[in-house]
Amino acid sequence: MVSLSRRRTDLLAVARRYAADPASWPEPVRFDPVERWYRRLAGGDEHEVWLLTWLPGQGTDLHDHGGSSGAFVVVAGALTEEIPVGAELRPATLAVGQGRRFGPRYVHRVTNRGDQPAVSVHAYSPALLRMTRYDFDGGRLRVAEVAEAGVAW
Template identity: 45%
Template sequence: MSLTTADLSTVTQRMASELPYPPRFRRSGRTARLLGTVDGVELWMLCWLPGQGTGLHDHGGRRTPVPAAFTVVSGALTEFTVAPGEFPTLDRRTFRAGQTTTVGIRDIHAVINRGNVPAVSVHAYAPRLSMMRSYLFDETGLWLASITRAGDDW
């Protein structure tokens, strides 16, 4: 069965309302805890102190793209998404507790806690996320920086 990003949104909203573990934060970077795999959907809880975030990345690259969704449980998270074009730009959206967004299979984005309180979010991937590609972005364009495989600290 193929799940849509709308299906993933529903799963993250449900899990956000009944987290099985308390959030844990660390000063050295955001924390990620696997909540489990349900009906082929991999669920993660991410905990972010103010200022913590990801770099620009995709979910799976061209060969194994993975749709995703996340729901903010508490605090607020800002997402920057690359808007393609001759001169790519970054679109910015902020999501607060209770709000959900989706990440398409071709999206390149970054998520950051730009607020002044900790944030918690639940993320869903289907199929399981096996790799991410990280990017650099400047006035000359978008550049592939690295590839991270499952099992590394992402």
């Protein structure tokens, strides 16, 4: 019997593989005092991989990944991830080596709340084409902006 289901890529394993091999990164990490720095490490039919750096206080807005599934792993420092649960944003701090997998409808905000720079590796499948940014008001997500690949990043 032939299976018609495709084997899913473990995106957290992909992120961990790239995180474990900084010598393969096309350039050394940089930190930008104005905004988060990011570079695409790899892209293909199954997934794409991004390297991000975060100075203390830098973070994202509340956002989704435009229908892509994903994962990220912390390479240096610590990151706080917040997800909407009911009427609140529930935080969780991820230290070096910790990561998170998420599906195509996942909404979160990631911030460096620590006092040291942070580095993370992110993997997405399919490749990111858009990201929706949200406001969180009274337990409700309201679309603030839809950002398109090639335009916003």
